[in-house]
Amino acid sequence: xxxxxxxxxxxxxxxxxxxxxxxxxxxxxxxxxxxxxxxxxxxxxxxxxxxxxxxxxxxxxxxxxxxxxxxxxxxxxxxxxxxxxxxxxxxxxxxxxxxxxxxxxxxxxxxxxxxxxxxxxxxxxxxxxxxxxxxxxxxxxxxxxxxxxxxxxxxxxxxxxxxxxxxxxxxxxxxxxxxxxxxxxxxxxxxxxxxxxxxxxxxxxxxxxxxxxxxxxxxxxxxxxxxxxxxxxxxxxxxxxxxxxxxxx
Amino acid sequence: xxxxxxxxxxxxxxxxxxxxxxxxxxxxxxxxxxxxxxxxxxxxxxxxxxxxxxxxxxxxxxxxxxxxxxxxxxxxxxxxxxxxxxxxxxxxxxxxxxxxxxxxxxxxxxxxxxxxxxxxxxxxxxxxxxxxxxxxxxxxxxxxxxxxxxxxxxxxxxxxxxxxxxxxxxxxxxxxxxxxxxxxxxxxxxxxxxxxxxxxxxxxxxxxxxxxxxxxxxxxxxxxxxxxxxxxxxxxxxxxxxxxxxxxxxxxxxxxxxxxxxxxxxxxxxxxxxxxxxxxxxxxxxxxxxxxxxxxxxxxxxxxxxxx
Numbered sequence: 001x002x003x004x005x006x007x008x009x010x011x012x013x014x015x016x017x018x019x020x021x022x023x024x025x026x027x028x029x030x031x032x033x034x035x036x037x038x039x040x041x042x043x044x045x046x047x048x049x050x051x052x053x054x055x056x057x058x059x060x061x062x063x064x065x066x067x068x069x070x071x072x073x074x075x076x077x078x079x080x081x082x083x084x085x086x087x088x089x090x091x092x093x094x095x096x097x098x099x100x101x102x103x104x105x106x107x108x109x110x111x112x113x114x115x116x117x118x119x120x121x122x123x124x125x126x127x128x129x130x131x132x133x134x135x136x137x138x139x140x141x142x143x144x145x146x147x148x149x150x151x152x153x154x155x156x157x158x159x160x161x162x163x164x165x166x167x168x169x170x171x172x173x174x175x176x177x178x179x180x181x182x183x184x185x186x187x188x189x190x191x192x193x194x195x196x197x198x199x200x201x202x203x204x205x206x207x208x209x210x211x212x213x214x215x216x217x218x219x220x221x222x223x224x225x226x227x228x229x230x231x232x233x234x235x236x237x238x239x240x241x242x243x244x245x246x247x248x249x
Numbered sequence: 250x251x252x253x254x255x256x257x258x259x260x261x262x263x264x265x266x267x268x269x270x271x272x273x274x275x276x277x278x279x280x281x282x283x284x285x286x287x288x289x290x291x292x293x294x295x296x297x298x299x300x301x302x303x304x305x306x307x308x309x310x311x312x313x314x315x316x317x318x319x320x321x322x323x324x325x326x327x328x329x330x331x332x333x334x335x336x337x338x339x340x341x342x343x344x345x346x347x348x349x350x351x352x353x354x355x356x357x358x359x360x361x362x363x364x365x366x367x368x369x370x371x372x373x374x375x376x377x378x379x380x381x382x383x384x385x386x387x388x389x390x391x392x393x394x395x396x397x398x399x400x401x402x403x404x405x406x407x408x409x410x411x412x413x414x415x416x417x418x419x420x421x422x423x424x425x426x427x428x429x430x431x432x433x434x435x436x437x438x439x440x441x442x443x444x445x446x447x448x449x450x451x452x453x454x455x456x457x458x459x460x461x462x463x464x465x466x467x468x469x470x471x472x473x474x475x476x477x478x479x480x481x482x483x484x485x486x487x488x489x490x491x492x493x494x495x496x497x498x499x500x501x502x503x504x505x506x507x508x509x510x511x512x513x514x515x516x517x518x519x520x521x522x523x524x525x526x527x528x529x530x531x532x533x534x535x536x537x538x539x540x541x542x543x544x545x546x547x548x549x550x551x552x553x554x555x556x557x
Contacts, residue, residue: 004354008340015342096338096399098304100355101327247306 001102002110009084009114019118022076026069026122033068034129037061058140062130066147066215069126070154074187077155078179080118081162082172084111085238089170094245104242108235111163119155126151143217150214153227154207158183160234167241183207253316254279255329255406255437260310261300263293270296272461273310278407278437283429285452285469286441287541289549292458294441295335298411301439302332315406328357331405331436335412337396341385345376345395348384349402356403366402374398374428390421397428401436408432410440414447426451445542455541457548464548475537476508476516481530493519507537 013019041048041060048054088094097107127148133139161182165175190206203209207230210223256278263271271293278284288294299305301312303319303326312319317326340348349370353363371377374394379387384395393413400408413429414422429451432438442448448455449469457465476495481504489498489508494516498508510516513536524531537543 001355001357004351008351012340012342091338091341092334092336093338093340095299095302095304095332095334095336096352097355099302099327099330099332099334100352101324101357102355103324246304 001106002113005097005102005107005110006112006114006117009111010117013080013115013118018079022080023122023125026072026076027125029072030065030069030126030129034061034065037064038133056140057133057137058130058143061133062139062144063147063215065129066126066151067212069151070211070215073151073155073158074180074183076122077119077158077162078165078176078183081115081159081166081179082176083166084115084163085166085242086170086172086175087166090172098246104239107242108163108167108238112159112235115159115163116156119159123148123152123155146217146219147215149219150211153214153224154211157207157227157230157234160231160238164234164238164241167238252280256301256312256314256439258301258310258312261297261307261312262309263296263300263305263307265296270461271300271307274458274461274463276301276456276463276466278439280406280437281433282454283433283438283440283452285448285455286439286458287443287445287448287455287545288441288458290443292549293461294458295411297458298332298409298439298441299334301407302330302334302409303327304332304334328403329406331400331403331408333396333400333408333410333413335415337392338399339384339392339395342383344381344383345371345387345398346380348395349398352399353402358403366404370398370402373401373431375424388421390417390424393417393421393425394428397425401432404435406437408436408438410438412441412443414442414444422447445545449541457545459549465544469541475543476510476513476520477533477535477537478506478508478520478531479504479533480506480524481532482527483529487527492516492523495520504532 038061041057044060048060085094088097130139130144158179162175162179165178165182166172169175169178186205186207188206188208190203190209204226207226210226213220213223254277256276258274258276261271261274261276262269274293274297276284276297286294286297296305300307303312303323306320312326314326315329317329319326340351343351346367349367350363353366354360358366371380374397376391376394376398379391384392387395397410397413400410410429414425417425426447429438429440433451433453440451452469454468455465456463483504486498486500489495489506494511496509496511498506500506508516508520517534520534521531523529
């Protein structure tokens with residue numbers, strides 16, 4: 001049943017120009033960024049060779065590209081998720097799901113996976129670009145894979161948060177703004193710590209910190225747990241909100 | 250008597266923002282029955298239908314469909330419900346076939362059986378010719394029929410249709426009505442409508458909802474038995490209940506009477522015999538064609554309420 005809802009969601013996303021234009025724009029921006037990083041690397045290549053323990057091509061080209069991808073997701077994912085439940089609510093098609101023999105969780109999981117399938121395409125595109133470096137350089141496979149893992153959990157968490165706001169608000173644009181607000185807030189929240197203040201909680205809440213640690217290859221379960229908690233919490237609230245539509249408060 | 254009811258609703262109560270919109274609704278629906286749901290706007294028709302189909306949960310009361318409680322065993326109960334909400338829940342970006350296939354799978358029909366179910370449902374709703382068209386490009390009448398088709402895919406025991414003919418032109422209304430008429434052979438149907446003649450034409454029973462109460466719930470043929478007559482030569486109003494087939498009578502002035510009858514033919518026979526015997530002049534005798542309207546107006550118009 002989850003698969004039926006997920007398939008429908010992915011197809012519906014590709015029926016609009018939205019998915020295509022986002023994929024195209026993301027590819028364009030990231031390709032430009034990727035080439036610019038290669039350019040930078042080539043410029044400093046000689047100097048870098050002189051330094052022992054110098055950063056390699058993966059650190060100079062791949063990791064920054066994945067960092068920029070993460071930043072792009074901050075803008076793209078709220079737009080992709082904004083209408084997934086609020087649109088159904090507006091069109092009255094939620095009634096179809098509600099009167100069918102499916103649970104709220106199945107609806108939420110279906111939507112999450114359906115949007116995830118579209119984002120997976122974007123993720124694969126991002127993953128393919130660094131492989132082109134293998135023609136002329138040696139890729140640090142560990143760093144490359146941990147970067148992709150960081151991007152994967154980040155995108156999943158963003159999707160879950162977007163879905164949550166799409167369930168809470170009936171207007172897609174409000175859902176997008178709230179998603180963007182919360183996600184950028186979490187991204188930037190540890191700026192307080194950069195002013196030298198002791199901000200343990202802020203620092204823990206910062207998605208940027210956790211993302212960077214995973215992307216740099218410092219695999220720590222607490223960083224992964226941060227994203228998994230966000231996903232679980234957001235999907236739980238989404239399910240609870242859909243249940244709340246039907247159940248009297 | 251009849252077998253166990255397919256749908257049994259007991260004491261349905263629902264509040265909106267602290268205001269009580271449904272006051273203990275009780276309903277029963279048996280196989281082969283078509284229940285017409287009438288009422289002014291805001292009477293609670295759509296709320297009731299949403300509750301019966303599991304889209305909303307009541308604050309109090311319970312619904313059971315084919316013996317499954319809708320709140321305790323929602324998945325089992327919903328397998329037996331087909332629902333067309335007031336706004337048909339259509340995917341305008343999909344073709345009719347794609348949409349119906351999705352709905353069939355959503356109702357738990359296996360992918361192997363789904364295309365056969367879609368075919369049957371399209372045939373039942375006369376949609377064969379538009380299977381590959383985008384729903385967004387279809388006329389309102391076709392969209393409404395696609396909406397009905399999605400409610401029938403899984404051959405549910407209970408079909409709930411919220412204003413299936415609203416906003417359609419006369420030809421479309423006729424075709425949707427004939428679709429609904431055909432349904433009654435295989436499903437129990439609840440439909441809401443504003444059109445009283447539609448309820449009379451399609452339904453075996455009519456429930457009138459007013460301010461969240463069921464103000465009237467009777468078989469249509471019982472409600473339909475009324476007779477209008479005009480008599481001259483009466484000295485005083487006779488005791489109508491003494492005449493065979495007539496239950497009561499009401500004087501409308503100048504010799505006009507509205508009579509409630511058990512059986513129209515029996516009543517007409519005994520009345521003409523009585524008129525001859527008593528030397529009354531029978532000037533007019535006809536079936537009252539709009540008793541439902543009369544009932545509706547009497548029940549719902551006295552306070553002119555039209556709640557939003």
